[in-house]
Amino acid sequence: MSRSELRQLVRSQLQMLLTQGNLQGAKALLVPVQPVDIAEAIEGLEESQQVIAFRLLSKAEAIEVYEHLDSAIQQALIQKFKHQEVLDIVDQMSPDDRAKLLDELPAKVVRRLLSQLSPKERQATALLLGYEEDTAGRIMTPEYISLKDYLTVTQTLDRIRSLANASELIYYLYVTNASRQLMGIVSLRDLVVSAPDKTLGEIMTRDVVCVHTNTDQEEVARLIQRYDLLALPVVDLEQRLVGVVTVDDVLDILEQEATEDIYALGGVQSDGDNYFQTNLLTVARKRVVWLLILLGTNTITSEIIRSQSELLTKVVALAAFIPLLTGTGGNVGAQSSTVVIRGLNTDEIRDLGPLQVIWREGLAGLLLGTFLGAIATVYFYLSLQNAFAVAFSVGISLVAISTLASVAGSSLPFLFRSFGLDPALMSAPFITTAVDVAGVLIYFKIARLMLGL
Amino acid sequence: MSRSELRQLVRSQLQMLLTQGNLQGAKALLVPVQPVDIAEAIEGLEESQQVIAFRLLSKAEAIEVYEHLDSAIQQALIQKFKHQEVLDIVDQMSPDDRAKLLDELPAKVVRRLLSQLSPKERQATALLLGYEEDTAGRIMTPEYISLKDYLTVTQTLDRIRSLANASELIYYLYVTNASRQLMGIVSLRDLVVSAPDKTLGEIMTRDVVCVHTNTDQEEVARLIQRYDLLALPVVDLEQRLVGVVTVDDVLDILEQEATEDIYALGGVQSDGDNYFQTNLLTVARKRVVWLLILLGTNTITSEIIRSQSELLTKVVALAAFIPLLTGTGGNVGAQSSTVVIRGLNTDEIRDLGPLQVIWREGLAGLLLGTFLGAIATVYFYLSLQNAFAVAFSVGISLVAISTLASVAGSSLPFLFRSFGLDPALMSAPFITTAVDVAGVLIYFKIARLMLGL
Structure with a gap:
């Protein structure tokens, strides 16, 4: 096959593969081809396909191919980077495919490309450049x-x-x-x-x-x-x-x-948009996931309470303190997870290891629980007119629940972070579940012991 | 009285008033005195009193008096601004007194003073300069x-x-x-x-x-x-x-x-110190206020539940859903207050008036409540084996409580801000109280209606 026949074949093959959307095939086709021939094949493609073909080149190839394009075509290529249909093609690839198919662009092309785009266009084409969301590549400017x-x-x-x-x-x-x-x-x-x-x-x-x-x-x-x-x-x-x-x-x-x-701490999903400019259905969507999880959690708590019906029928006063116990546990747990999550995000924790932090929080929970438990025992003893067993059950439960909540609230963020998950997003539902479920179980256990039931 | 006798009198009077700690008196004494005489009187005082006397001058007087001091004394005066005993005196004044007694310092003195202090010393003496906490005066540097x-x-x-x-x-x-x-x-x-x-x-x-x-x-x-x-x-x-x-x-x-x-949203007081470097008692102090408030709130809820003992004795299943209702109400309220508080702090709300925001949140609460209420009714109807009245009471209560929580959660931050209070700090306890107390009242009312009790 003569050189010019070969070039002809590459061009038609490339066109066909791109039209079919077979980007992997097109990438493979170009690997053995000389840069100067790739440049010519690209020049023969229709506008939106030119950019896609160029983006499939490895970085080293892209530098050479770019040099072989004449400057008018170089200029035109850069212009095409912002065409919507090109952006759509890249947008529809899965992130994995993008990482596999799109190598880094040569620095020279990046500079020329960025300098011709408005900040808005830059944002839109960042994906095409191969930079993932929330990276330096997405927020950099070429104005240096x-x-x-x-x-x-x-x-x-x-x-x-x-x-x-x-x-x-x-x-x-x-x-x-x-x-x-x-x-x-x-x-x-x-x-x-x-x-x-x-x-x-x-x-x-x-x-x-x-x-x-x-x-x-x-x-x-x-x-x-x-x-x-x-x-x-x-x-x-x-x-x-x-x-x-x-x-x-x-x-x-x-x-x-x-x-x-x-x-995240308030239980609202964030996607970077202004909450107050989104419509009501989006607002509901951002909030409903979290509420459903907590509804599920609370259902478990309800089941546990219902399983204790005979105890509650005998001592109906016990029911009155369940919201107080789960509420306090939730608050203590939220405090611990708040300081730990913020500490992780601002490097304030640096000097302490996870175990030291959890130990400290556990002690703080014990201290707070003892203080709150003592107050609650005295207050309810006086106001319940001598139902000491109930009042004391509430007090002891507060100590146990506060300690548990502090330990859970401080340890779960570390755990989620070690799995690569966002602690701010993940911690609250799990802490609430642990504290609510364990809290009512502890309470009923203690109450039965105290009341001899 | 001769001029020199007068100067002598001013000097001894000033010394006496300062030693007594009668700063208001000292300030009044100096008002009719000529700047040049004040300068001489100040030079006759002991070191730590010199600065205090100088700080009692009005700004206009201070400029002139400062010019009359010779440059060695000017220099010494500036040096004395960082003496600990002087700082202690100012620190012990009430903020009102400080505002009344300490006028702004002349720009020239501020510049000379600031340039001789380390950033740490600057922080310490900022109070002496008459700048309140969290203002530009406290964070500015003289390096321009x-x-x-x-x-x-x-x-x-x-x-x-x-x-x-x-x-x-x-x-x-x-x-x-x-x-x-x-x-x-x-x-x-x-x-x-x-x-x-x-x-x-x-x-x-x-x-x-x-x-x-x-x-x-x-x-x-x-x-x-x-x-x-x-x-x-x-x-x-x-x-x-x-x-x-x-x-x-x-x-x-x-x-x-x-x-x-x-x-603040997590219920922990913040004083700018690193939480993880403070001792356990400080940690407990930062968290206990909020927990005590919520314990108080929960006590009210407990009282309301106890007042319904006869209803609960008849239908013990009702007790099982109280944590679910107050929990969901608390979560919906926290979501609304979170977005509104953050919106106020970042100017995201700009385009909407308070009423529009509250109306939107109320609708969102109604939407979320209806969705959650429908799910809860069906689920509990099936799991409670035909106790439709109880399941439906829970569902209807969820709608009412979610709407109420959204309205409270979005309106209270505006209310506190209009009173000049920090919404982040103030909102949560009030929202929790409103939602918990109103929530259980609504629930029992609806349950009585549904059960015909």
């Missing part, structure tokens, strides 16, 4: 200035004057080498106070705090907060600079993360 | 550069080179007039891109976002967040620049405020 290390301070200041209108973020300048790898950082402050004939290589800070495109956005926020940065550079796996995350974006992220935690 | 408007770009750059090592915060330069009033801002970016012979007056931004020393720190954080600022200038009542708040401090504030909200 990268320069070479041989430039002098004077040359740099001249350069900044011409660039500054295009870029807001000139407080940090990034020094990159020929392969676009991040070598160091020069702050505008360093630049202004340095001798005019020094080079960037001489004055730059080489110990740069940076993150990868797949770093979690919460980790990005923590780093900016810890090091008091105005911006944080984002690099790809080969240390090539692809974007920066700025401190004002981080303010929004921290607020959003706090809202998610608060919603 | 203020310049006059007639300086050229070149002169400014030279100045920055000599100042930069002393100050980290050179990304914004503040332009002030002869009376230290803030006239405009020049960013380092503006400076670098401007022609060298322009003056600061020509290139500065006159429309400056700034706050007063008594602005709440949360408001400061919101402004920095909204306008994407790196720093925000703080001025006194005469528009004189006294400090700046930087974005990295704001990150910490937002996190601290979120922690406070999360703790």
